[in-house]
Amino acid sequence: MTNTSQLQWQCVPFSALTTTQLHQIYAARCAVFILEQQCPYLDVDGKDPHCHHLIAWDDNGDVAAYTRIVPAGLSFAEPSIGRVLSAQKWRGSGIGKLLMTNSIAALRSLYPDAAIRIGAQAYLEKFYGSFGFVTVSEMYLEDDIPHVDMVLAAPTIEKV
Helix, strand or coil: CCCHHHCEEEEEEHHHCCHHHHHHHHHHHHHHHHHHCCCCCCCCCCCHHHCEEEEEECCCCCEEEEEEEECCCCCCCCCEEEEEEECHHHCCCCHHHHHHHHHHHHHHHHCCCCCEEEEEEHHHHHHHHCCCCEECCCCEEECCEEEEEEEECCCCCCCC
16 A cells, blocks of 8 residues: 655645646546546646646655635536546545545635535446535436535634
8 A cells, every 4th residue: 555644745836837847647547437437528628727726745756635716606516626636556545535635625724714616427426425515416427427516604603
């Protein structure tokens, strides 16, 4: 099993990524979404320049895990987390939980008063539910994969 404590986490806007980092992100997304999941689709969809990117880099400088933090109005009415991936060699290490914990924290930092929406692969509904996400749609197909929309409520402000 791979040790997640050796990872370097980075959350930056698109403009702060180097060309090498961007290449590594696109390679990781292609490996997971297009090759592993056999979904031929246009990954470079024009949204990346408007998003923040959360990356876990391993000691070799490779992408271990990644999410795209999408502002409200670009994919959904709410800000969202998308392109969620764990590199194959890191699966089973607990990196998925770390990735979602860090993604939610990054989104809360960027958009502190907002609910968070995700378009989740249906088989991961229980996993995302463990973070407080609630299913808000019927199952639908996206690239021939069953999905559901899920929302994590905005933080409540306690009144004194």
